[in-house]
Every structure is written in structure tokens, then in C-alpha cells.
Amino acid sequence: MSRSIPMTEEGHRLLQEELKNLIRVERPKVVQEIAEARDHGDLSENAEYDAAKNRQGFIEGRIKELNDKIARAEVIDPATLTGDKVLFGAKVTLFDIDIENEVTYQIVGEDEADIKKGKISVTSPVGKALIGRSLDTEVRIAVPSGVKIYEITEICYE
Structure with missing residues (x-):
């Protein structure tokens, strides 16, 4: 059983805003960066591609973390x-x-x-x-x- 995470209403709102930004802004942006880096040719020596893929991994990990925290949130006023x-x-x-x-x-x-x-x-x-x-x-x-x-x-x- 997962334990609840206490947070204030403001803290809950800030996590939701960060999640929304990652999904609506950052995720599409990094997908575009990966597509542009692919267009530059050989991926094995493409630093832009590696950086974009690393950023994508970070964003997806943070989205997963935020979803978990929001789901387990115990909002206290x-x-x-x-x-x-x-x-x-x-x-x-x-x-x-x-x-x-x-x-x-x-x-x-x-x-x-x-x-x-x-x-x-x-x-x-x-x-x-x-x-x-x-x-x-x-x-x-x-x-x-x-x-x-x-x-x-x-x-x-x-």
C-alpha cells in the first residue's frame, strides 16, 4: 500500500501546474528537438540528438513522478x-x-x-x-x- 503525501492546497496546485507544463509544452518541444536532430544525419555522433533524448527521459520520469505524487496527495487546508x-x-x-x-x-x-x-x-x-x-x-x-x-x-x- 502506498502512503499518502501531505501537502497544502498551494503545493498541490503547483505540482499540477508543473505536470500540465511538462505534458503540454516541454514534451512536444523535446519531440520536435529529437526530430530536428534526426534530420542532421548520423545519430551515433549527434550530440543534439543525445541531449534531446536525455531531456526526454528526464521529462518522462518527472511526469511519472508528478502523477504518482498527485495521486497519493493528501491535501490539507x-x-x-x-x-x-x-x-x-x-x-x-x-x-x-x-x-x-x-x-x-x-x-x-x-x-x-x-x-x-x-x-x-x-x-x-x-x-x-x-x-x-x-x-x-x-x-x-x-x-x-x-x-x-x-x-x-x-x-x-x-
Whole structure:
């Protein structure tokens, strides 16, 4: 049995848009590139043909991957959630005890994670450590630079 993949509505929409682009734009484009490369003659020494075939393989693999992820998607709308525990989709404000600084992260699916936008994966070390924790809880998280100590100062669902 395949496991479901949690994602927000935005993450699901972005995967669908990427899939649509690959099928409607990129796939026909690479087929055309292969046809043009064939017209140049000997395929055994044709770098354009090899590059186009490699690109086609990548596109077909990505289409298959996206179809699988979309089929197994468990779309979660954080706005429908409430509570004082960190769940998928929560925006969590943490106080870094070492440097006395606040940071806010949203817990999202793997494909949506973007640290620059404050979105961390539910499967990341920080995401795993936060899930199920309550407001005002101290959390110790092993990171490459050592152990970070955070206090959860706010949890919101929007």
C-alpha cells in the first residue's frame, strides 16, 4: 500500500501546474528537438540528438513522478485546523534561545519546502521535532552545527 503525501492546497496546485507544463509544452518541444536532430544525419555522433533524448527521459520520469505524487496527495487546508499543538500546515514562531532571535516557519510537504520563504518540510529535522509539540514548549533539535534550543512562542493556522 502506498502512503499518502501531505501537502497544502498551494503545493498541490503547483505540482499540477508543473505536470500540465511538462505534458503540454516541454514534451512536444523535446519531440520536435529529437526530430530536428534526426534530420542532421548520423545519430551515433549527434550530440543534439543525445541531449534531446536525455531531456526526454528526464521529462518522462518527472511526469511519472508528478502523477504518482498527485495521486497519493493528501491535501490539507491549514485554515481548517485549530489547536495549541503543531500540526502539518501550522505557522510556528520559535524563539532561538542561543541567539535570542525569533523565526517563523510553516510546516509543509517535501515538494513545497523553501527555507527562503519560511517553509520547512514536515520530514526535515526541524519539522519532525516540532510536530505534536505545544505552545511554550522548549524543543531541542539536532542540526549540523550542533543542538539548537527553541521555544515555541506562537502556533497559528491560516
